[in-house]
Amino acid sequence: GCLGCHKYRGRGGTIGPDITYVGDKTVHQFDFRHVEGEHTVENWLVTHFKSPSAVVPGTLMPDMGLTDQEAHDLAAYMMSLKRKSAPAAYTPLPQPLDPEPVSGETLYKMYCSACHGPDGVGAVVRVSKMFQGIDRPRELLTPSLRNEDTLAVASDDYLRAIIRTGRRGTSMLSWLHEGGLTPEEIDRVVAYIRSWQRTPPPLASISSKRGNPEYGRALYRSRCRNCHGSDGRGGIGVALRSTSLLSVATDEFLARTIVYGRANTAMPSWKHLTADEVSDLLAFLRTWEHRPPRKKAVLEKLAKGKPSRRSLRIGQVLYRSHWAACHGQKGQG
Structure with a gap:
């Protein structure tokens, strides 16, 4: 994910310094005031990769959660990025390029994962104290892309436009430029982000009669009670333990609300639930319905x-x- 911020051989971001020849830097070019141990380039790099904000206060570089071995491996690679000193005749010929285009997943991990997270749920800066307050710097808030509500309303054209032109006033830069991404690569990144959107279960296959109320009770406790209350009498969300509601709300109405959410309310979409799970939830909700004797x-x-x-x-x-x-x-x- 380094290319999201750093440029390497003419490609990558511009937030951080160019790392094409970072291996040429000598020990005298590093600030060791916040680094313990030996004053070596390797020690500075390893410490920096493990805790960026401790070594460079105020840096925008996030803590990537690297292990000691990963930090040492990355430091070794950085130190290898030097200008060639050997004659061209001694340089091995480059390997033939793979004719297959780079996948959207690979492009995302190379250019996007440092800020938006390897799984698209947003980056986490765990060390710098400046990020622990309520008023965080605006440019450091990276949105989650793997969000059902976002993907439901954000079209592919919208995602392309954001990647191409960036977002003014944030750290999201334009990627449609020399050294950035080509239009075809942007299309592949968008397709990869779109692959995170789950296909909702068909409403016709959902019914309270098919569900298991005991399984539904467990689902309600883990997914619903924080908003609708432990006893279903409401909270942030509406009361579900309501005779007037359950007597007129059909299974289709309830299922549609669960699966697709309710616009302009706190009710999110639960498209990732299966048809069986929604049926179980409906079966449990129906246990609260008052049924008059025959x-x-x-x-x-x-x-x-x-x-x-x-x-x-x-x-x-x-x-x-x-x-x-x-x-x-x-x-x-």
Whole structure:
């Protein structure tokens, strides 16, 4: 991911210094005020790769989380980048180029991963104290590209335009220039980013009747309760444990909301869930739905004999609280 910020042999970014001949630098050209141990080029490079902001305070270079071995390997490679001193006749002929174009995944890792992360979820700067405050420098906030909501609204043309022209006021530079990316390479990078977008499950294959409410309960606790509440009575999100909602909301309505989210609300898209998982969630939500007893069951119970005084008393309370306002206290209308 170094080429995202550094130029090498005429290709790469311009945020950091050109590293084409970084191996030519001598020990006297490095600042060792924040480096412990030997004053050698290798030690400076290794320490810098392990903790960039500790060696160069205020640097924009992120902590890449390298192991000791990876830092030593990278330092050795950097020290090898020198101008040739041997005559051309002693230089081996270059290997023939691979006719296959560089893939979008490789291009992304070479030019984009340092800022947007190797998996597209954004870079993490873990050391510099200036990044730990609430008011972080604007130019250091790199957005996640592997985001379902972003990919759902960002067209390929939009992504191409951002890569080609950059974004003013941020560290996102234009890549359509000499030493940057060609139009064809930009297309391949966009195609690779688009490959992160998941295909949503077909709504026709989702049904609460096919789901397992116990599995759905586990899914609800891990994915839904932070917004809708542990008991489904709402929080950031609306109350789902609502008779009025569940009595009119069809499985298709609920499934569409879960899969595609709700625009202009805090409800995100959950396209990465499978049809079975959404069915399980619906089956669990349906356990909160109040279902009135069937008429046949009520008539059979009444036919068994005279209701008890307790049942009469309960019925009287229910009548007065729900129907007396319209039908009168004694049913006179």
